[in-house]
Amino acid sequence: METYQQSARNTVKRSPKRGHYDKETVYQILDAGYICHVGFAVNEQPYVIPTAYGRDGDTIYLHGAMGNHMLSSLEKGLPVCLTVTHLDGLVLARSAFHHSFNYRSAVLFGIACLVTADEQKDHALKVITEQILQGRWDEVRLPSKNERKITKVLAFEIEQASAKIRTGGPNDEAEDYQLPIWAGVVPLRLETGVAETDAKATMELPLPASIKSLSL
Amino acid sequence: METYQQSARNTVKRSPKRGHYDKETVYQILDAGYICHVGFAVNEQPYVIPTAYGRDGDTIYLHGAMGNHMLSSLEKGLPVCLTVTHLDGLVLARSAFHHSFNYRSAVLFGIACLVTADEQKDHALKVITEQILQGRWDEVRLPSKNERKITKVLAFEIEQASAKIRTGGPNDEAEDYQLPIWAGVVPLRLETGVAETDAKATMELPLPASIKSLSL
Structure with missing residues (x-):
């Protein structure tokens, strides 16, 4: 089982038994998501920006307009x-003390670089579109x-990562069970709700296969 | 209508018409949430950590164990x-180019400080618990x-904020409508799904009012 290298940066300190470092677990969480939250700091000011993404191996593709502040910083x-x-x-x-959430999270660390080759750019845009809807x-x-020219694409390489997963019921103090x-x-x-056809549609069309497979 | 002061830091640059700076809009997004993503940088390394929160006016309360790395940094x-x-x-x-998400996001900037007074700490824990389930x-x-002693509570004050909201259908190129x-x-x-009673329960109890009101 392939795993990410651990250091202080990506080690789950709280509830360490909820931490996972194998790629399979991290990939499953990434592949089930629609958006990620990207964190970066400019002059010590952090930003956390929600955005679309797509994964291919240990590469996460991000995209946006050429002037996008986040992409230009990254x-x-x-x-x-x-x-x-x-x-x-x-x-x-x-x-009250033992209230919590069940969740699955993946926290990735790395550096992003600009994708310039047309072929890789098209591949990245495909990966991002397929993450929205397979x-x-x-x-x-x-x-x-x-459209390709005015779209900026970055490839973020996962250097290190961790997953954290909580499942199951509450863990109360022994005496509280009474x-x-x-x-x-x-x-x-x-x-996902019922698909709503674009009000600006100029013709009647059946729902595509991608949407039908959403409810399977 | 009260609004947050705008500067480069909190101004929505992409699709500026989707940006909102009034407190009411920001509060609505915050009050409808379960978790936030907290961004901070230590020695230029950013971290983005999902965590529970609660809002009281322009104060966001965060909590965790005394040794929590994020809280100790903040x-x-x-x-x-x-x-x-x-x-x-x-x-x-x-x-493919015009694929997008509909979303509501609130991005807050500020600084957090330690809450030490017992009364404010209890208030913060109440606000966080009520955010999980009213x-x-x-x-x-x-x-x-x-429990109060081993829980660290921080108060993050919103200095600046912005909301970004996308609604409605796709915006395609004119010729693509054909x-x-x-x-x-x-x-x-x-x-929310059907409430699952704790398997470790020692007595039969009706569902509490808080859960019943979830499905209203």
Whole structure:
């Protein structure tokens, strides 16, 4: 099992048994996500920006407009922290103290660089589009030369990473189990609703395969 | 309408019409969230950590164990960026280029300080518990002296903030509306499932009012 190298930077200190360093676990969390939160600091001022992404091996692709402040900062080679989090439940204990969440998060460390080659840029845009909705790339009009030109693409390489996962019910103090206080978990899930056809559509079209497979 | 002071730091540069600086809009996004992503940098290395929070006016309370690395870093007075994001939909355009998400995000800038007074600490813990589930504080065993002692609480003051909101369907190029490609929005929503009673429960208890009001 391939794992990320551990150092103080990526070691889960709180509840260390919830920490994971194998690539498979980190990849699963990344592949199940829609957006990441990108952290970087300019003159010691940190920024945390939500954005789309796509993963290919240990490369995370980010994209945006040419003038995008975050991408322009990252391409200078600043250290970056990129986090993807899934919220899985409210953990409701008998004591206020033991309230928690069930979650899966992946925290990645590395550096990003500018993607300039047309072929790699197209590949990155495909990977990002497929992360939004699997199968979508083959259904849509692909980027024109000009669209490719005005889109900035960065490749962030995962140097180190960790995953942190909490599952299960509350962990109360032994004596609190006798209290007449309900405890348990309320599951949380990011659900997709019924697809809404664009009001500006000029023709009637069936739902594409990509959307149909969402509800499988 | 009260607004946050704008500077380069908190001005939405991309799609400026999606930027909002009034407190009401920022508060609504914060109050609808379960977790935030906290960004800070130590020796130029940024970290982005998902964590619980609670809001009271322009104060965001954070908490954790005494030895928590993030809290210990923040209490030194480092500049902090704290972001809350809600994902509301997949925006599926006719062109790969115009794919996007509907979302609401709030990006806050400020500095955190340690809360030491017992009364303010209890207030903060109440605010954080109520953010997890409204009405829960009055149902549970409140923190003991020792629990309060081993919990670190920080108060982050919002100095500046911005909200960014995207709603509606895709914005395709004029000529693409004639293409036989389905376009529209797939709504996304963080849904609560059916409450699962703790398997370690020692007595049968009805669901508390806090959980019943979740599905209203």
